[in-house]
Amino acid sequence: MGKAQIMQQNILNQVLNDIDQFNLNDPNRQFDELGNIHPKEFLYGKRMSNCLHDFMLSPPAQLQIAARAQHIGRWLSPRSDYPEGRAGYLKWRKDLGSKHAELCADIMRKYQLDEAQIEATCSLLRKEKLKQNPLTQALEDVICLVFLKYYFLEFANKHEQAKVISIVQKTWAKMSAEGQKAALALELPSPALRLVQQALA
Structure with missing residues (x-):
């Protein structure tokens, strides 16, 4: 692995770590399969990353970031803030995608990643195309x-x-x-x- 690749991997690791640090603030708790308790969305992000690497060999950076950030800050936008029924549910889901993308973009910009890569990651989080x-x-x-x-x-x-x-x-x-x-x-x-x-x- 060359110096440029090492630098890119280090930045990716920092982005993933920042997503984890954000999700550690989740007040909700959940047990893992070994009986250990974690902040709910922190555990979800780890599970997403593990399943991604089982599913795909060498996934690109934007997909790794989107997988880890899939539920970033989800507790900040509870379903109860939206009307009951399918229309309320769909609006909640759409707004969640935008919020996850916004929070993830802020972290990526902290490490001066280029806007094209940031937008590609945000597009994944918004489930576009x-x-x-x-x-x-x-x-x-x-x-x-x-x-x-x-x-x-x-x-x-x-x-x-x-x-x-x-x-x-x-x-x-x-x-x-x-x-x-x-x-x-x-x-x-x-x-x-x-x-x-x-x-x-």
């Missing part, structure tokens, strides 16, 4: 994989089966063929696996 931009699609695949691997069973236990199956079907439709293949390879708990199989039958 899904199904057209391979990196946006890869980020969506990783989001779906993280949901299925870490959050699906808890979600399923809180909702009626018909709704859970519908969510799995919608999640599956968002994924690429590569993402679907990776999802089928996940080692899911038996109850979760049965629900996925029912949804895909």
Whole structure:
């Protein structure tokens, strides 16, 4: 690895660390699979990065940053601030994407990254050109994989089966063929696996 590559890697590590430091402020807590407790979005960011590297060999820097920043500061914009129903939900999700992009851009500018790279990362966080931009699609695949691997069973236990199956079907439709293949390879708990199989039958 040359000096330029080392410098780029060091800057990437600093950006990722700053995202982690921001997410350590999350007042919400969640246990990991080993029973250790963490700020919720800090843990989510780590899981996104881990799944990204399992899913893609040598992902580009903007995708690594977008994956880690996928939920940056999410606790600052609670769903309860928006009206009930689908319209309120969609407005919340759109505003979240913009807020995540804004917070991430501020961190990237701190390290004097060029505006083209910053905008490319923000575009990923806003989910622009899904199904057209391979990196946006890869980020969506990783989001779906993280949901299925870490959050699906808890979600399923809180909702009626018909709704859970519908969510799995919608999640599956968002994924690429590569993402679907990776999802089928996940080692899911038996109850979760049965629900996925029912949804895909």
